[in-house]
Amino acid sequence: MNLPLLKLMLKINMKGVSNYAFGSAFYIVIMFWLYPGIADNSGALNDLLASMPDGLVSAFNIQGGFGSMEAFISGEYYGLILPILLSIFTIMVSTGLMARLVDQGSMAYLLSTPTSRRRIAMTQASVLAFGLLMILLITTAAGYLGYFWFIGDRYEFDSSRFLLMNTVALALFIAIGGISFLVSSVANDEKKALGLSGAIVFGMFGLDMLGKISENVEWLRFASLFALYQPSEIASGGGNPLLSSAILLAVGIVAFAAGIVSFSKRDLPL
Amino acid sequence: MLIVDGLTKHFEGGKGITDVSFTVNQGEVFGFLGPNGAGKSTTIRHIMGFMKPDKGHVSIKGLDSWSKHSEVQKLIGYLPGEIAFIEGMNGKEFLTFLADMQGVDSSVKRARLIERLQFDASTPIRKMSKGMKQKVGIVAAFMHDPELIILDEPTSGLDPLMQQTFIELVLEEKAKGTTFLMSSHSFTEIERTCDRAAIIKEGRVVALNNMHELQSMQRKLVVIVFERNDDAKQFALTSGLPIVSQGDSRVTIAVQGNYNELIRRCANFEIRSIDVTAQNLEDIFMHYYDQKENAL
Known part of the structure; x- marks a missing residue:
């Protein structure tokens, strides 16, 4: 870690982090606010879900139904909007932290100071991890805030399942962050890095969705990290969220380490 | 001070440098002359430890510039050929940040250099002209009193008056014992400051002479x-x-x-x-x- 660099990078990225964090917090509070109105009609809505094709329902992660708060939020936020939001954040920030500096040439200045490449890459990686942690912490906190404001004791809410959902989401994006960071660390061209991480991340997201729509192509999901993140299962108390988190974190750590090592060993066109 | 020994690096497409060797002695101003694309910047990238040579090595005060790149940087001030600063900062913020990274308190010298080169350091970097960026780059390379200053095309973008100031600056630092490596595609620029120079062409050193010899060879x-x-x-x-x-x-x-x-x-x-x-x-x-x- 390099303190001046860490301070600067946090300052540069803080605006983006807080935009995503507050956007996410705002959305989740709105969802909690909407829930009481929906919960009163949950019977009718669950019938509607039952009438839709199973594949479609599970592809959008809404199979949890509307019976409980965490089931509702798992479908309406954690299933689709949050992963997309965090994917965009991860791809943009990881590209900005490494590939952009190499492409533009400002990396030359960082490397002309007595700091090893490894430390520079570690600092940049920690900025990405810190940003993801901040966004999810603020989102989780906003969830609790929404709960106290709008739900109280009137409706069912399993707080530990909600926390687990956030934990697996964080682990998933540490893994995805690691992969985009690795791409960004070996790229000389900012646009190529952006394109490649975008293709990988949204490709995996798409594979998971396709795999869920049809049982014939369910094997597609094995190629996707998103398969380990099933918020609706967690909401209904199923799945193995702790194992999933552990696997995702391990993938993330290996990918970050690979990014740091390959950056410190490669030729830089600066 | 600086030893470049048999440096060879080939890129895809046949470009690269072959068996580049020269030595720069302590307190010397060494010119590195060559037309565009001859391999000057590639050689400098190896000296800075940005690239790993296919063959040969570069050492600065006995330290290998690839394997010991972070230690070597303590001795070096560097002006890149194509300057790119970190976005969203002004000149002053960037220089302060860089001084923190260099780990040297250079505020006095920094202020003196800024005054000498006459520019407004609080200008946002994205609004800076080429010449102004060059000036910020020169301050960044000189401010921490390094033992070896590596300048890649230092006067590009500077007006003739500033070029003169720059030359004075180099000669003053030289008098203090600082060693310089300066690349250029213009002979006149090198002529006024350098003791010796190497001429590089198509990735090979074709001549290595002191300035008087080069002047007499000049056509x-x-x-x-x-x-x-x-x-x-x-x-x-x-x-x-x-x-x-x-x-x-x-x-x-x-x-x-x-x-x-x-x-x-x-x-x-x-x-x-x-x-x-x-x-x-x-x-x-x-x-x-x-x-x-x-x-x-």
């Missing part, structure tokens, strides 16, 4: 305009000097070290004006390059 085109057309013809026929071109009252002669002879020949005629034309590096050392090629 200049002198355009002489005579008062009378007849004189021009007469001169061209009898002077025995290599005539490059001739028209009406104008004769262009290639001179290489033999200035005295030129003056003596000219003295017999009425002359209206004399011009020395600017030339690119290949032309200046054409004769020399030719000899090399013939010898091979």
Whole structure:
């Protein structure tokens, strides 16, 4: 870690982090606010879900139904909007932290100071991890805030399942962050890095969705990290969220380490 | 101070550098001359430890610049050929950040340099002109009093007056014992500051000489305009000097070290004006390059 660099990078990225964090917090509070109105009609809505094709329902992660708060939020936020939001954040920030500096040439200045490449890459990686942690912490906190404001004791809410959902989401994006960071660390061209991480991340997201729509192509999901993140299962108390988190974190750590090592060993066109 | 030994690096597409070797002694200003694309920046990237050589090595004060790159940086001040600062900062913020990274309190010298180069350091970087960025880059390379300063095309973008200030700056630092490596595609720029220079062409060092030798090898085109057309013809026929071109009252002669002879020949005629034309590096050392090629 390099303190001046860490301070600067946090300052540069803080605006983006807080935009995503507050956007996410705002959305989740709105969802909690909407829930009481929906919960009163949950019977009718669950019938509607039952009438839709199973594949479609599970592809959008809404199979949890509307019976409980965490089931509702798992479908309406954690299933689709949050992963997309965090994917965009991860791809943009990881590209900005490494590939952009190499492409533009400002990396030359960082490397002309007595700091090893490894430390520079570690600092940049920690900025990405810190940003993801901040966004999810603020989102989780906003969830609790929404709960106290709008739900109280009137409706069912399993707080530990909600926390687990956030934990697996964080682990998933540490893994995805690691992969985009690795791409960004070996790229000389900012646009190529952006394109490649975008293709990988949204490709995996798409594979998971396709795999869920049809049982014939369910094997597609094995190629996707998103398969380990099933918020609706967690909401209904199923799945193995702790194992999933552990696997995702391990993938993330290996990918970050690979990014740091390959950056410190490669030729830089600066 | 700096030893470049047998440095070889090939890129896809056949470009690269082959067996580049030279030594820069303590307190010396060393010029690194070559046309665009000859391999100057590639060599400098190896010296900075940005690239791993295929063969050979670079050492600075005995430290290998690839394997010990972070230790080596303590000794170096660097001005990149293409300057890129971190976005969203102004000049002052960037320099302060860099000083923190360098781990040296250089605020006094930084302020002096900014005053010397006359620019407003609080200008946001994205609004800076090429010359202004160059000035920020020069401050960044000099401010922490490094032992070795590596400058890649330092005067590009600077106006002639600033180029003069820059040269003074280099000579002052040299007097304090600082070592310099300076790349350029312009001979005149190198001529005024350097003790020795290497000429690189197509990735190979073709000449390594002290400045006096290089000056005498230098080929200049002198355009002489005579008062009378007849004189021009007469001169061209009898002077025995290599005539490059001739028209009406104008004769262009290639001179290489033999200035005295030129003056003596000219003295017999009425002359209206004399011009020395600017030339690119290949032309200046054409004769020399030719000899090399013939010898091979």
